[in-house]
Amino acid sequence: GQNxxxxxxxxxxxxxxxxxxxxxxxxxxxGLFWYQQHAGEAPTFLSYNVLDGLEEKGRFSSFLxxxxxxxxxxxxxxxxxDSASYLCAGINDYKLSFGAGTTVxxxx
Amino acid sequence: xxxxxxxxxxxxxxxxxxxxxxxxxxxxxxxMYWYRQDPGQGLRLIYxxxxxxxxxxGDIAEGYSVSRExxxxxxxxxxxxxxxxxAFYLCASSIRELAGSYNEQFFGPGTRxxxx
Numbered sequence: 001g002q003n004x005x006x007x008x009x010x011x012x013x014x015x016x017x018x019x020x021x022x023x024x025x026x027x028x029x030x031g032l033f034w035y036q037q038h039a040g041e042a043p044t045f046l047s048y049n050v051l052d053g054l055e056e057k058g059r060f061s062s063f064l065x066x067x068x069x070x071x072x073x074x075x076x077x078x079x080x081x082d083s084a085s086y087l088c089a090g091i092n093d094y095k096l097s098f099g100a101g102t103t104v105x106x107x108x
Numbered sequence: 109x110x111x112x113x114x115x116x117x118x119x120x121x122x123x124x125x126x127x128x129x130x131x132x133x134x135x136x137x138x139x140m141y142w143y144r145q146d147p148g149q150g151l152r153l154i155y156x157x158x159x160x161x162x163x164x165x166g167d168i169a170e171g172y173s174v175s176r177e178x179x180x181x182x183x184x185x186x187x188x189x190x191x192x193x194x195a196f197y198l199c200a201s202s203i204r205e206l207a208g209s210y211n212e213q214f215f216g217p218g219t220r221x222x223x224x
Contacts, residue, residue, distance in 0.1 A: 030154065033212070042198060042215035043151070087150065093165070096213060098143075098150035 004099035005006035006088045011105045018075045022104045026069040034062050035094065035102045036086040043087055046073070078106045109143045112216035114199050119221045121193075129184045129219045131199035138204035140182035143166060143214065145196045157182055158204055186221065193223045 005023045012018040024032065031050040047055055049064035049071060061074040070106035075082055085101040121127045126165040131140065139158045143151040153166030157176040171190025176179055182201075188191045197220075200213040 008148075040196075040218075040220075044215070045212050048212060055156050087146040089151075091211065094151055095156065096141075096151075098152075100148060 002062055004084075004088050004097055006099040008085075009062055009103045009105070011107060012078055014017050014078055014080060014106055018035065018078060018079050020075070020086050020088075020098060021074045022071045022073070024071070024088075024090045026066065026099075028092040029066065029069075030091045031091050032062075032071050033091065034060075034071075034088040035089065037085045037087060038099065039085075044099045045066070048081060075104070080106050080108070082106050112199060112201055114197075114213055114216040114219050115221060117168055117217065121221070121223050123223055124188045125205060126188060127186050127188065127193075127221065128199055129199075129221070131182045131216055132180055133182075133199075133201045133214075133216075134215065136179070137201035137214075138179065139202045139211070140176070140203075141200045142172070142182070142184045143175065143198045144167075145198060145202065145218075151198060154184065157215055158203065193221060196220050 004023050029097045034046040036046050037043040047062035049062050054063045059076045083106045085103050087101045088099040089096045098104050114131050141156040145151050152168050154172050155174040156167050157163035159177050163174050163176050164217045171187055195217050197200040198218045199216040202211045202213045
């Protein structure tokens with residue numbers, strides 16, 4: 001595995017911004033994914049980073065620094081429907097290794 | 109519509125019984141995967157298959173078995189040897205993976221298995 005570490009929980013207010021950090025081991029790293037998972041449902045793809053820098057997709061952005069083994073997912077203009085678990089996953093030797101997920105709770 | 113189906117969504121079994129979870133995809137993907145998810149933990153890879161008639165053990169294969177006789181299907185059997193089988197099981201598929209390539213995995217809706 002890649003020893004993916006991310007915070008367990010985060011809480012934010014509707015309309016605010018939240019940044020979810022993720023660190024991983026750099027050996028054998030081939031790319032990093034972010035997935036969103038609502039309770040009891042399947043994960044859905046949010047983003048993929050293989051090169052350093054920021055990838056923006058609407059309200060969600062993902063950043064990668066390969067030298068630091070670090071990524072973050074930025075959620076802007078939070079909405080109630082963004083309350084979910086966010087999974088960081090590194091790909092190494094054809095396999096994805098997932099972090100435990102960060103549960104984000106959006107409050108009115 | 110293309111996608112991945114898993115059935116049933118909820119499954120109950122008595123301790124000591126083997127049970128097979130189904131996973132079917134019509135995305136024409138070569139690679140398929142089985143994960144287990146427990147509360148407060150990330151997805152853990154059980155088995156994966158990159159091509160028909162071939163599969164590899166993941167990180168937690170003990171007590172599980174799979175087959176890949178058809179491209180579309182990758183059933184998982186939870187055997188009585190699995191000490192703690194109650195969990196949420198997710199199947200996924202992707203295009204065949206090449207080192208360093210983009211390989212988004214598409215997930216099925218999952219099966220929640222409860223062993224009584």
